[in-house]
Every structure is written in C-alpha cells, then in structure tokens.
Amino acid sequence: MAFLEVKEITKKFGETSVLKGVSFEMEQGEVVSVIGSSGNGKTTLLRCLNFLETPDGGSITVGGTTVFPTEKAKEKKETNGLNFGMVFQSFHLFPQYTAIENITLAMDVQAKERIKRQGLKLLERKAALKQAKAQNEETAKTLLARVGLENKMNNYPCELSGGQQQRVAIARALALSPDILCFDEPTSALDPELTGEVLKVIKGLRDEGRTMIIVTHEMQFARNVSDKIIFMADGVIEEIGTPSQIFDDPQSEKTRAFFAKASE
Amino acid sequence: MEDFLEIMTELLEGFGNTIALFAVTLLLALPLGLVLAFGSMSKFKPLKCFVKILVWVIRGTPLMLQILLVSFLPSVFGVATKDIASALGLTVADTLFFFVALAFVINYACYFSEIYRAGIEAIPVGQYEAGKVLGLSKRQIFSKIVFMQVVRRILPPMSNEIITLVKDTSLAQVLGVLDLLNAAKAMVNKFVVLTPFLYAAVFYLLFSGLLTILFGWLEKKLSYYKV
Numbered sequence: 001m002a003f004l005e006v007k008e009i010t011k012k013f014g015e016t017s018v019l020k021g022v023s024f025e026m027e028q029g030e031v032v033s034v035i036g037s038s039g040n041g042k043t044t045l046l047r048c049l050n051f052l053e054t055p056d057g058g059s060i061t062v063g064g065t066t067v068f069p070t071e072k073a074k075e076k077k078e079t080n081g082l083n084f085g086m087v088f089q090s091f092h093l094f095p096q097y098t099a100i101e102n103i104t105l106a107m108d109v110q111a112k113e114r115i116k117r118q119g120l121k122l123l124e125r126k127a128a129l130k131q132a133k134a135q136n137e138e139t140a141k142t143l144l145a146r147v148g149l150e151n152k153m154n155n156y157p158c159e160l161s162g163g164q165q166q167r168v169a170i171a172r173a174l175a176l177s178p179d180i181l182c183f184d185e186p187t188s189a190l191d192p193e194l195t196g197e198v199l200k201v202i203k204g205l206r207d208e209g210r211t212m213i214i215v216t217h218e219m220q221f222a223r224n225v226s227d228k229i230i231f232m233a234d235g236v237i238e239e240i241g242t243p244s245q246i247f248d249d250p251q252s253e254k255t256r257a258f259f260a261k262a263s264e
Numbered sequence: 265m266e267d268f269l270e271i272m273t274e275l276l277e278g279f280g281n282t283i284a285l286f287a288v289t290l291l292l293a294l295p296l297g298l299v300l301a302f303g304s305m306s307k308f309k310p311l312k313c314f315v316k317i318l319v320w321v322i323r324g325t326p327l328m329l330q331i332l333l334v335s336f337l338p339s340v341f342g343v344a345t346k347d348i349a350s351a352l353g354l355t356v357a358d359t360l361f362f363f364v365a366l367a368f369v370i371n372y373a374c375y376f377s378e379i380y381r382a383g384i385e386a387i388p389v390g391q392y393e394a395g396k397v398l399g400l401s402k403r404q405i406f407s408k409i410v411f412m413q414v415v416r417r418i419l420p421p422m423s424n425e426i427i428t429l430v431k432d433t434s435l436a437q438v439l440g441v442l443d444l445l446n447a448a449k450a451m452v453n454k455f456v457v458l459t460p461f462l463y464a465a466v467f468y469l470l471f472s473g474l475l476t477i478l479f480g481w482l483e484k485k486l487s488y489y490k491v
Contacts (some may be wrong), residue, residue, distance in 0.1 A: 050397050085397065092394035094490045105408060106398035158490035176399060224386050 003028040004180060009058035011044055018044045029209045033222035036232035042215045046182045050086045060254030062179055085178030086156060091169045091186040093157040099152040099168045103140040103175050108133055143171040147201050169199055183214040223247055230254045234254040271451045271460050278447025279467050282433045289368040289429060297376025303313045304381055322374040328435050331367040333424045335439050375425055383418035415485045423479035
C-alpha cells in the first residue's frame with residue numbers, strides 16, 4: 001500500500017466539473033510535480049487534499065489511515081493539520097505578526113491545547129506553556145535558518161520581499177511537520193529574479209527526503225526536482241510518469257500539445 | 265462670580281451624565297455590535313433575516329423616536345415609569361437614564377455591526393485558509409488572526425461613529441435627563457445669558473478633541489504593519 005493513495009476524487013463547482021475522478025499514489029520521500037494549463041484542476045486537487053475544498057467523491061488515504069471521507073467532521077479536522085501542509089501562491093502570511101510569530105502561532109496554539117488536556121493546576125499549566133513556547137521559538141529559529149532568514153525573524157511580512165515572504169511561509173508550513181507538504185504555484189506571484197531563492201529552498205527540502213506535491217509552471221524545475229510528474233488536463237490525470245517519460249517521450253496527444261505551446 | 269460657579273457646577277453635573285451615557289453606550293454597544301455582525305453574516309437564514317431587518321429599522325428611524333418609544337412602551341402595557349423605578353430599585357431620573365441608554369445601546373450596536381461586517385468581509389479569504397491549513401479552528405482563526413486586522417481596518421469609521429455619539433448624547437434631554445446640553449439650557453433660562461451654551465460647546469469640543477487625539481494615537485500604534 002502506498003503512503004498516499006488518492007482515489008477517484010471528484011469535485012464540482014455548480015455545474016462545472018473541475019475534478020472528474022483523479023487517482024494517484026505516492027511513497028514517502030517522493031516529490032511529485034503537477035503540471036498542466038491553468039483551469040485544469042491542479043489547484044483544486046491540492047485544495048481538496050488540504051480540505052480547503054470538500055471533494056464530492058473519492059477517497060484519500062495517508063499512511064494507511066483514511067482521511068477522507070471520515071465519519072465525523074471533527075476527526076477530519078484533527079487529522080488534517082498533521083497530514084498535509086500547504087504553501088500558497090500568494091503566501092498568505094499574517095501581516096500583524098513578525099516572521100517568527102507567523103511560524104510559532106500554530107505551534108503555540110497546539111501546545112496550549114495539549115497542555116489544557118493534561119489537566120494541570122494553573123501554575124503548572126503556566127510553566128508548561130512557557131516552556132513549550134520557548135521550545136517553539138527555538139524550533140522556529142531553526143526553521144528560519146533552514147530557509148536562510150534567521151536575521152529577519154523580527155521583521156513583519158510587509159518589510160520582506162516576495163521571495164523572503166514565501167520562504168517564511170514555507171517555514172511556517174514546516175512548523176507542524178506535516179507528512180506531505182503541498183505547494184500551490186509557489187513562485188507564480190514572484191518577480192523572476194526572486195523565484196530562484198524559493199526553488200532552492202524546495203530543492204533543499206527534497207534532498208532532506210521530504211514528501212512533497214508541487215503544482216508549478218516552472219517546467220525545468222519540475223523536471224529537476226521531481227520523482228514523478230503528473231500532467232493534468234480537463235479535470236483528469238492525462239499522463240503520469242518519471243520526468244524523462246513525460247518530458248522526453250510524452251504518450252498523450254494533449255501532453256505533447258501542452259509542451260509545444262509552452263515552448264513557444 | 266457666584267453665578268459662574270453655579271453655572272459650572274450645573275454644567276459639570278450634566279457633563280457627568282453625558283459621559284456616563286457615552287461610556288455605557290460604548291461599553292455595551294461595541295460587543296453587541298460584534299454579535300449582531302456575526303448574526304448578519306450567519307448562514308442560518310432566519311437569524312440573518314432578523315438581524316438585517318433590525319438594522320434596517322434602527323438605522324432607518326430617528327434615534328429620538330427610538331428613545332421616546334422605549335420610554336412609552338411600558339405605559340402601553342399599563343406599567344408606569346415610577347413602577348419600573350421601584351421594581352428596579354432606582355430613582356425615576358435613573359430609570360429615564362436607563363431607557364435612554366437602552367435605546368442608545370441598541371441604536372449604536374446596529375451601526376457598529378455594519379462597520380464590523382465591512383471590516384470582517386474585507387479580510388482576504390487567504391488569511392482564513394492559511395489558518396485552516398495550520399489546523400486552527402474557526403474560533404482560533406478569528407481571535408488569533410482576523411480580529412486584530414479587523415480592528416485596524418475599522419478604526420477610522422469607528423472613531424467617526426464614536427465622535428458622533430458624543431454629540432448624540434444631547435438627545436437624552438427628550439426624556440428630561442440632565443445631560444450637558446439640558447443643563448446648559450436650564451442655566452440659560454435661569455440667568456438669561458447665552459454663555460452657558462458657549463461653555464457647553466467648549467466641553468463638547470474638548471471631549472471630542474480628546475477622542476480624536478486618542479484615536480489618532482491608536483491608529484498610529486496599530487500601523488506598525490501594512491495590511
């Protein structure tokens with residue numbers, strides 16, 4: 001059984017079928033890039049995996065546990081934070097928090113809930129929370145160093161360049177150590193000279209053995225970084241294979257047409 | 265000189281009532297407005313409808329009419345103001361103040377609710393989604409991420425509304441509540457001079473000036489980041 005199994009995911013917006021039965025598998029440590037023209041369901045697929053959209057049908061299994069569909073909505077919520085992380089096209093950092101606060105926020109909330117469940121006395125709880133917060137801050141510093149921004153930890157998002165903001169967003173997504181990290185066109189909102197620094201970070205994560213799904217328009221990057229490429233067209237996976245299979249020897253007519261258009 | 269002292273004492277007493285009405289209205293209408301804002305954005309249709317109609321009625325009719333209505337409503341059911349006063353253990357004057365405050369709180373909560381709603385709806389959906397993928401609950405997203413951004417966005421329209429409230433308090437006199445303007449009027453009548461009006465104007469100006477400075481400071485304090 002594969003680590004991630006996505007089976008026959010469907011999603012309709014009104015009358016428009018955006019996903020018409022998408023199935024694929026991936027193993028832990030693999031990097032899968034999803035390519036294809038805009039409006040063919042790539043982003044919707046990622047959003048379904050992160051429960052930002054609820055699929056109309058199909059199933060999602062991570063490490064043998066079915067995360068969709070689940071019986072209870074609550075259960076879904078609890079599994080969600082751990083299974084998937086998401087990096088958005090336009091970062092969505094929290095503007096009122098510094099870089100490091102953006103990263104510690106969710107960790108601190110989690111720590112608070114965990115400590116609450118332990119049923120400690122007030123003073124013990126306060127001490128435990130303080131300790132957890134200090135720990136989270138250390139984790140956040142390590143993560144910021146990981147994306148090369150340890151000297152920007154006290155800066156607000158508005159004081160950072162797009163590339164730096166996206167790197168903070170990556171660190172934020174890593175903070176909860178998700179099993180699978182998803183990227184939704186992570187460099188599409190960036191100036192060309194800033195894409196490099198973000199792609200470098202993602203490459204570094206690949207070398208660490210992170211499991212990642214990347215929706216991207218950067219063909220060269222997808223080719224270099226991925227174990228598998230998924231080409232989506234018209235709400236279905238048109239073709240799936242290794243980078244050389246897809247880029248050098250595409251089988252589908254639609255894939256070939258896409259590349260021909262992309263290289264124009 | 266004695267006249268001046270008497271005028272000032274009377275005006276200060278009125279000003280005290282004005283400030284009390286102002287404070288009570290703010291203290292209760294600010295949270296109630298937020299509740300109404302959530303009601304008007306609710307997915308539960310009957311609640312949403314109820315709040316929308318309430319806001320329409322309250323914003324669409326004069327505040328003075330609402331004050332009069334609140335104070336006369338009990339008598340429609342055969343309950344006199346002094347009965348309510350004794351039931352609540354208040355003086356009649358305090359009961360009238362209570363009626364006025366009730367009308368003010370409802371009225372301002374409705375205006376505030378629309379300001380809150382505008383502020384909440386202006387927050388990009390990406391902020392909610394970023395919170396959601398970090399495993400935060402709806403409540404946590406609102407309290408940890410959205411609320412402070414809303415406060416920052418609505419500060420200018422809120423300060424506008426709150427400064428209007430300073431002057432609206434003068435409507436309290438329709439029930440004979442001794443607010444600042446009512447006290448000034450009494451003094452003008454008693455001493456047949458116009459200066460009490462001038463003093464009252466100075467009080468209002470100082471009060472709203474202070475608020476303007478306060479809101480300016482708050483706005484500056486919150487603008488350490490760009491939205």
